[in-house]
Amino acid sequence: MTISTKARDGDDDRSxxxxxxxxxxxxxxxxxxxxxxxxxxxxxxxAPNTVRVELRKRINVAMEELNYVPNRLAGGLSGTRTDIVxxxxxxxxxxxxxxxxxxxxxxxxxxxxxxxxxxTRYNPDQEMKLVRSILSWRPAAVAIIGIDHPPKVVExxxxxxxxxxxxxxxxxxxxxxxxxxxxxxxGAAQARHLIDRGYRKxxxxxxxxxxxxxxxxxxxxxxxxAVKAGIAPVVTCTEPIGGSPDLGEKLALDLLQxxxxxxxxxxxxxxxxxxVMRGLRKLGKRVxxxxxxxxxxxxxxxxxxxxxxxxxxxxRERIGRLTADAIVARINGxxxxxxxxxxxxxxxxxxxxxxxxxxxxx
Amino acid sequence: MTISTKARDGDDDRSxxxxxxxxxxxxxxxxxxxxxxxxxxxxxxxAPNTVRVELRKRINVAMEELNYVPNRLAGGLSGTRTDIVxxxxxxxxxxxxxxxxxxxxxxxxxxxxxxxxxxTRYNPDQEMKLVRSILSWRPAAVAIIGIDHPPKVVExxxxxxxxxxxxxxxxxxxxxxxxxxxxxxxGAAQARHLIDRGYRKxxxxxxxxxxxxxxxxxxxxxxxxAVKAGIAPVVTCTEPIGGSPDLGEKLALDLLQxxxxxxxxxxxxxxxxxxVMRGLRKLGKRVxxxxxxxxxxxxxxxxxxxxxxxxxxxxRERIGRLTADAIVARINGxxxxxxxxxxxxxxxxxxxxxxxxxxxxx
DNA sequence: TTGAAAGCGATACCAG
DNA sequence: CTGGTATCGCTTTCAA
Numbered sequence: 239m240t241i242s243t244k245a246r247d248g249d250d251d252r253s254x255x256x257x258x259x260x261x262x263x264x265x266x267x268x269x270x271x272x273x274x275x276x277x278x279x280x281x282x283x284x285a286p287n288t289v290r291v292e293l294r295k296r297i298n299v300a301m302e303e304l305n306y307v308p309n310r311l312a313g314g315l316s317g318t319r320t321d322i323v324x325x326x327x328x329x330x331x332x333x334x335x336x337x338x339x340x341x342x343x344x345x346x347x348x349x350x351x352x353x354x355x356x357x358t359r360y361n362p363d364q365e366m367k368l369v370r371s372i373l374s375w376r377p378a379a380v381a382i383i384g385i386d387h388p389p390k391v392v393e394x395x396x397x398x399x400x401x402x403x404x405x406x407x408x409x410x411x412x413x414x415x416x417x418x419x420x421x422x423x424x425g426a427a428q429a430r431h432l433i434d435r436g437y438r439k440x441x442x443x444x445x446x447x448x449x450x451x452x453x454x455x456x457x458x459x460x461x462x463x464a465v466k467a468g469i470a471p472v473v474t475c476t477e478p479i480g481g482s483p484d485l486g487e488k489l490a491l492d493l494l495q496x497x498x499x500x501x502x503x504x505x506x507x508x509x510x511x512x513x514v515m516r517g518l519r520k521l522g523k524r525v526x527x528x529x530x531x532x533x534x535x536x537x538x539x540x541x542x543x544x545x546x547x548x549x550x551x552x553x554r555e556r557i558g559r560l561t562a563d564a565i566v567a568r569i570n571g572x573x574x575x576x577x578x579x580x581x582x583x584x585x586x587x588x589x590x591x592x593x594x595x596x597x598x599x600x
Numbered sequence: 601m602t603i604s605t606k607a608r609d610g611d612d613d614r615s616x617x618x619x620x621x622x623x624x625x626x627x628x629x630x631x632x633x634x635x636x637x638x639x640x641x642x643x644x645x646x647a648p649n650t651v652r653v654e655l656r657k658r659i660n661v662a663m664e665e666l667n668y669v670p671n672r673l674a675g676g677l678s679g680t681r682t683d684i685v686x687x688x689x690x691x692x693x694x695x696x697x698x699x700x701x702x703x704x705x706x707x708x709x710x711x712x713x714x715x716x717x718x719x720t721r722y723n724p725d726q727e728m729k730l731v732r733s734i735l736s737w738r739p740a741a742v743a744i745i746g747i748d749h750p751p752k753v754v755e756x757x758x759x760x761x762x763x764x765x766x767x768x769x770x771x772x773x774x775x776x777x778x779x780x781x782x783x784x785x786x787g788a789a790q791a792r793h794l795i796d797r798g799y800r801k802x803x804x805x806x807x808x809x810x811x812x813x814x815x816x817x818x819x820x821x822x823x824x825x826a827v828k829a830g831i832a833p834v835v836t837c838t839e840p841i842g843g844s845p846d847l848g849e850k851l852a853l854d855l856l857q858x859x860x861x862x863x864x865x866x867x868x869x870x871x872x873x874x875x876v877m878r879g880l881r882k883l884g885k886r887v888x889x890x891x892x893x894x895x896x897x898x899x900x901x902x903x904x905x906x907x908x909x910x911x912x913x914x915x916r917e918r919i920g921r922l923t924a925d926a927i928v929a930r931i932n933g934x935x936x937x938x939x940x941x942x943x944x945x946x947x948x949x950x951x952x953x954x955x956x957x958x959x960x961x962x
Numbered sequence: 963t964t965g966a967a968a969g970c971g972a973t974a975c976c977a978g
Numbered sequence: 979c980t981g982g983t984a985t986c987g988c989t990t991t992c993a994a
Contacts, residue, residue: 312971512904539901542874674987
């Protein structure tokens with residue numbers, strides 16, 4: 239439904255001063271109006287105590303009256319650097335990185351740093367395009383999800399000469415500074431948890447995009463640990479599309495049809511697990527008695543579904559905050575470093591098997 | 601855990617060309633190297649067919665070799681406008697707006713428009729600060745959540761002279777262009793749904809921040825419709841903090857203690873409802889038989905919890921896409937307009953009462 | 963098809 | 979404490 243609005247903005251006489259096409263006021267406008275030099279106005283803004291109080295006041299009044307907003311394009315061009323921080327994520331859905339961004343951006347705000355956001359949607363071509371685009375704004379730093387980027391992206395980021403903070407994953411070579419954790423270790427922990435609870439026939443289910451390197455690392459950890467424990471190989475049942483409950487349900491049905499013996503399912507994300515559990519319910523399978531289910535992410539609903547979902551909780555707030563800290567530190571000449579942020583395996587009912595079989599069962 | 605990394609970037613001989621402090625290449629560097637004027641290089645970039653093919657090729661090669669990234673600060677300063685779109689949201693948590701941003705940013709990308717993100721966290725002072733900050737980058741347009749902004753913010757946005765798209769809410773006066781829906785109507789629909797199912801003692805539960813005007817509109821619609829139906833006044837039980845399952849559980853316990861007669865709960869958001877249902881379970885109340893629960897948002901888990909949650913599904917993707925369209929249209933001289941985007945009441949089991957009492961019961 | 967020169971709006975350095 | 983002036987990197991006439 240579309241309603242066309244008469245484009246009148248006039249509630250009162252102020253509307254005249256809100257004309258759309260008048261050029262935006264500049265430092266010069268203010269200077270003229272107050273009768274000082276551009277330069278003084280600029281200083282009144284950036285170093286107020288170098289300007290006489292009385293003058294400063296008049297300048298502020300003039301700025302107020304004209305609704306002056308500084309032009310940071312000009313500022314950035316002449317100054318040493320901008321206050322932009324480029325933030326590149328691979329997804330915005332399902333809380334995956336939302337709270338990292340939330341924490342990051344509010345922490346940066348305290349340092350008057352502005353976030354410029356880009357979302358690659360796990361597409362490396364788009365990553366290239368977006369990184370170029372962000373660099374073209376001459377940001378003070380770039381924070382980016384992951385450590386596995388196309389070589390050209392790495393080259394571009396390196397040659398930019400600004401601090402690059404890679405978030406979320408630390409398992410591998412890093413450009414500059416990284417803050418995250420080892421996803422392979424997560425996969426191994428998932429396997430161990432299930433094996434300890436007596437599960438023996440593991441499956442990995444969910445969204446697995448070509449370029450979701452982290453998911454592949456977790457899967458690798460899972461498989462490696464399973465081999466180490468001498469149990470059956472991990473069955474994988476995935477689709478290269480975004481995770482969702484519907485996908486989880488579909489894959490659960492597929493999986494149980496082809497591999498009825500499965501007794502534990504590791505989901506790539508909580509939202510997939512939600513659907514998997516719904517699917518299992520439809521099949522008459524009990525969780526956790528017949529089949530254990532665990533996942534990765536600790537979605538806000540994980541503790542509220544039935545049964546509550548065992549999952550991995552990465553400390554997203556911490557990653558966001560530490561990334562902001564690292565950016566500020568690096569800008570001020572600090573050294574690059576890699577920081578591992580702890581995650582937790584939150585054991586809930588979905589893997590709470592009453593009967594623990596002996597470990598030599600498989 | 602912190603691991604300090606030796607800051608050597610050298611995997612190979614390329615590292616020399618990746619020195620950090622060499623000034624970034626400019627159009628002039630390219631021009632020099634190719635032996636043409638700055639301006640030719642500029643044209644090769646923006647209007648390739650005005651440059652001889654052979655020359656264009658050599659220019660492209662030079663750009664590749666130097667890893668040239670245009671400086672858009674300079675471009676924006678001299679050109680007519682930038683390719684930045686400012687996006688101001690009130691929250692990034694819990695999928696509330698994530699998929700709007702996701703869709704918006706990928707739609708904008710098709711038009712080579714770059715998102716600059718700001719998150720006010722429902723804080724009007726921060727909103728002011730962030731809007732100023734965004735405007736200082738001379739964006740081509742601004743998209744912002746909501747239509748209720750502090751007067752100063754409205755003034756600033758109006759006087760900026762650029763297209764302003766207000767998203768999510770359309771119930772009230774608008775600055776320029778709006779895309780969203782009527783939240784009061786949502787509240788009314790929630791009331792009607794519950795009343796039709798035979799519920800009579802309604803409560804409104806959840807996060808209710810001072811500046812979440814949309815939530816207040818929904819509550820108002822709920823109350824108004826309840827009055828119209830002649831049933832008991834709506835009991836409200838809220839906290840001025842962000843919504844979460846834990847908050848929902850706590851409020852549910854509070855509510856039932858003070859108002860044991862309540863037979864239906866409307867939650868301000870799905871995540872709160874998740875907690876409310878957990879709380880009710882602890883109290884031994886059955887949903888939907890003893891108490892109906894519905895919410896707003898259609899979180900990805902809403903259909904997966906037990907019982908599946910009746911809720912309102914706003915069409916976030918559509919809002920995101922239409923906002924991008926509107927931005928492009930307005931930039932190209934289109935007229936401002938207000939567009940209502942439909943939402944759906946998704947009836948699930950959490951309000952599925954078997955026994956429907958006669959409507960004159962209350 | 964190409965080049966020279968004048969801004970864009972701030973900052974920074976150096977005088978006064 | 980205040981005011982010139984060069985400068986940042988690019989776009990945009992206007993000539994050649």
